Amino acid sequence: MGFEVAMDRDEKRRGASELMDQTAAAVGEAVEEAEAAVEDATRAVSGRFHRFREYIRRNRLLNTTWRIGVFTVGVTVLLGGLVMMITPGPGMLGIIVGLAILATEFAWAKRALRRARAAAEKAKEKALDPRARRRNTILGVAGGVLVGALVIAYLVIYEFTLPWNIVDYTPWTKD
Missing domain, CATH: 1.20.5 (Single alpha-helices involved in coiled-coils or other helix-helix interfaces)
Incomplete structure (x- = not known):
């Protein structure tokens, strides 16, 4: 069984x-x-x-129009990437995408795209370097502590008063 x-x-x-x-x-x-x-x-x-x-x-006219359109779109994206390098946003990505758009029609953009990709690869390798990461972490923590100290100093000096309610902005003349 x-x-x-x-x-x-x-x-x-x-x-x-x-x-x-x-x-x-x-x-x-x-x-x-x-x-x-x-x-x-x-x-x-x-x-x-x-x-x-x-x-x-x-067609020569259509080709010129097409190239002007590609140039306009590519330069716009490229400039957006450059602006994002100093403002919040993915600046390198914008630059590479802009160059990729331009590279579909222009040889100079293909060369620039190769250089930009190489620079992005170097930046990636540098960002993943343990010493650089440690340094950036230390600088970030120090910056955060400094900003925190400034906020606390402001609150101590002006006694938790909002900035638009302060009558006298000179802390040394306080009685």
């Missing part, structure tokens, strides 16, 4: 294993079909774009 139960359990396991193998094969086939469909769609879209771009290149 115990032997029959063990055989029945083994048959159930084999059945489950076969079902899992069949499911894995079906999923693999579905993935292959999806990859083929994506590749076909990519070829169709890129083929259409290349035909469209060749049509524009043959």
Whole structure:
């Protein structure tokens, strides 16, 4: 009786294993079909774009208009990246995207894009350097402590008075 139960359990396991193998094969086939469909769609879209771009290149006025449009969009994104270098935002990303847009039409932008990518790679390596990270952490903590000390000094001097309610801004003439 115990032997029959063990055989029945083994048959159930084999059945489950076969079902899992069949499911894995079906999923693999579905993935292959999806990859083929994506590749076909990519070829169709890129083929259409290349035909469209060749049509524009043959017409001098359209080509000039296209290049002016690419230049305008690329320079706008590039300038946005430069502004974000001094204001909050992903400045390097904006610069690289702007150069990538320009590089679709201009050889000088391709060279600049290669240099910008190399500079971004160097900056990444430098940021991941343990000594630089430790230094930046120390500077950040020191800056936070300094700002905290200034806020506390302000609150002590002006006795928790909001700035727009202060009558006399000179703390040394206080009685």
